Amino acid sequence: MRLEKVDSVQERNKLYLDYIEAKSPKSSWAKSLFHAFLVGGGICVFGQTVSDVLKACFPLLDVNIISSWVNVIIISITIILTGFGVFDRIGRYAGAGTVIPITGFANAIGSSALEFKKEGLVFGLGAKLFYVAGPVIVNGVTFSIIVGLIYSLIGLF
Amino acid sequence: MAKKIGVQTYKLDNPVYIVGRSSIVGDKEAKGPLSKYFLKSTTDDTMGESTYEKSERSFMQKAISFCLKNSKLNNADIDILIGGDLLNQMVTTNYTAEKFGWPYIGVYSACSTMSESLAVAACLLDANVGKYIMCVTGSHFASAERQFRGPLELASQRQTYSQWTVTAMGATILGKQGKGPKITHVCFGKVVNYGVKDIANMGAAMAPAAMETLVQFFLDTKTSPNDYDLIITGDLGKFGSDVLKDLLLQKGFKVGKNFSDCGHIIYDASQKTFQGGSGAGCSASVLNSYIVDKMEQKVFRKVIFMPTGALMSTTSNQQGDSIPCISHLILLEI
Numbered sequence: 024m025r026l027e028k029v030d031s032v033q034e035r036n037k038l039y040l041d042y043i044e045a046k047s048p049k050s051s052w053a054k055s056l057f058h059a060f061l062v063g064g065g066i067c068v069f070g071q072t073v074s075d076v077l078k079a080c081f082p083l084l085d086v087n088i089i090s091s092w093v094n095v096i097i098i099s100i101t102i103i104l105t106g107f108g109v110f111d112r113i114g115r116y117a118g119a120g121t122v123i124p125i126t127g128f129a130n131a132i133g134s135s136a137l138e139f140k141k142e143g144l145v146f147g148l149g150a151k152l153f154y155v156a157g158p159v160i161v162n163g164v165t166f167s168i169i170v171g172l173i174y175s176l177i178g179l180f
Numbered sequence: 181m182a183k184k185i186g187v188q189t190y191k192l193d194n195p196v197y198i199v200g201r202s203s204i205v206g207d208k209e210a211k212g213p214l215s216k217y218f219l220k221s222t223t224d225d226t227m228g229e230s231t232y233e234k235s236e237r238s239f240m241q242k243a244i245s246f247c248l249k250n251s252k253l254n255n256a257d258i259d260i261l262i263g264g265d266l267l268n269q270m271v272t273t274n275y276t277a278e279k280f281g282w283p284y285i286g287v288y289s290a291c292s293t294m295s296e297s298l299a300v301a302a303c304l305l306d307a308n309v310g311k312y313i314m315c316v317t318g319s320h321f322a323s324a325e326r327q328f329r330g331p332l333e334l335a336s337q338r339q340t341y342s343q344w345t346v347t348a349m350g351a352t353i354l355g356k357q358g359k360g361p362k363i364t365h366v367c368f369g370k371v372v373n374y375g376v377k378d379i380a381n382m383g384a385a386m387a388p389a390a391m392e393t394l395v396q397f398f399l400d401t402k403t404s405p406n407d408y409d410l411i412i413t414g415d416l417g418k419f420g421s422d423v424l425k426d427l428l429l430q431k432g433f434k435v436g437k438n439f440s441d442c443g444h445i446i447y448d449a450s451q452k453t454f455q456g457g458s459g460a461g462c463s464a465s466v467l468n469s470y471i472v473d474k475m476e477q478k479v480f481r482k483v484i485f486m487p488t489g490a491l492m493s494t495t496s497n498q499q500g501d502s503i504p505c506i507s508h509l510i511l512l513e514i
Binding site: 025036039043046047048055105111113118127130131134135137138139141154155 | 230231326330331332333334335336337338339340341374375376381384388419422423426427430454455
């Protein structure tokens with residue numbers, strides 16, 4: 024980086040940003056992936072175990088109902104851990120490992136509820152419950168529509 | 181009256197003395213390397229209040245009370261309160277000013293607020309405006325987090341170049357007479373913007389502001405880094421400090437062991453704050469503890485104190501604007 028020799032602010036900023044990009048400390052991909060795999064995989068194994076246990080105990084239950092129960096259990100555990108201030112520590116370690124499963128969504132709602140109830144039930148909790156999760160829903164719905172349209176178009180031929 | 185030397189620097193006719201000071205920190209800061217220097221610490225970061233905004237106020241009011249006690253002055257001796265904080269519209273300082281009832285000048289330059297307050301106060305005192313001026317600023321991890329980032333319990337990962345907002349307050353009373361460390365020069369910073377947009381990378385955004393103020397100060401005073409025992413920035417963090425050293429080197433100034441950064445030294449590596457501390461309270465608490473302590477022990481005799489502040493808002497940042505930054509400098513001598 025030789026900022027001395029540049030004439031314009033744009034040029035200076037570009038040189039500086041390139042320098043910052045190169046010099047900024049990076050997180051280790053391998054380590055992040057391993058942590059995410061470990062915790063994310065662990066959550067999936069736990070979910071599968073709950074599902075198998077439910078199936079063994081209640082053989083007559085419908086598969087869809089069992090999977091709903093698995094979700095309810097995982098979401099409840101996440102919310103309780105969020106309330107006790109433990110889940111953010113797990114998430115800091117796991118990264119995508121806790122964000123991708125339903126735990127990420129549960130934590131986004133739970134942490135917002137905890138945070139914004141101080142501004143009141145209507146304009147605090149009510150208005151900001153989906154502060155973090157809102158964009159997830161909007162994007163989820165949007166992309167579902169796009170994928171659905173593509174599928175129906177493919178189905179025409 | 182202060183005399184202008186060079187482009188940005190003012191030399192005070194009569195030095196202004198630090199006659200009282202206090203620092204009060206939260207639990208995490210009290211477990212850091214500077215623990216023994218802080219006047220008070222608390223394990224309860226809510227201070228028994230129902231919201232973190234209120235607890236930040238409580239922190240600030242305690243810092244002022246301890247500062248008064250330290251200076252052995254009375255409420256009525258203080259002529260003006262100068263201060264600011266990070267919360268929108270500076271509510272923390274506004275409510276604190278209401279409580280103490282002094283005439284109040286609110287100043288905002290984010291994490292550079294301590295040096296801005298001190299610089300303004302020093303110039304006022306030098307111009308015979310008031311006899312004693314109280315300067316205060318600080319930050320609270322939880323209230324800053326909810327204003328600038330998101331819910332506290334949100335399980336997200338931090339960037340490796342990010343920093344941790346300190347829970348700390350610092351208060352200083354400046355007076356025209358005293359025997360402790362004194363302010364002899366002030367250098368008001370300009371807004372500097374090198375195009376950084378990532379609010380997690382504050383060190384990179386703010387380092388150019390520190391460089392420009394410091395270089396101008398050296399040119400104005402015709403001095404070099406070796407003339408000072410300590411050159412300390414506020415919260416550039418480890419990464420930002422390295423960037424500043426690189427930038428200074430390009431301008432032909434080499435800083436060595438006499439350079440330090442409050443954010444870098446307030447936590448140790450095991451506290452998992454990545455690049456160190458940040459926030460207005462970072463430099464304010466370190467100045468009023470470690471730095472002045474060491475000056476009183478004559479370990480440091482000439483200290484450049486120059487925290488840096490990032491002047492964006494969450495709105496400007498979301499709209500894609502880069503981060504304007506500033507650094508105000510004061511020279512302390514004993």
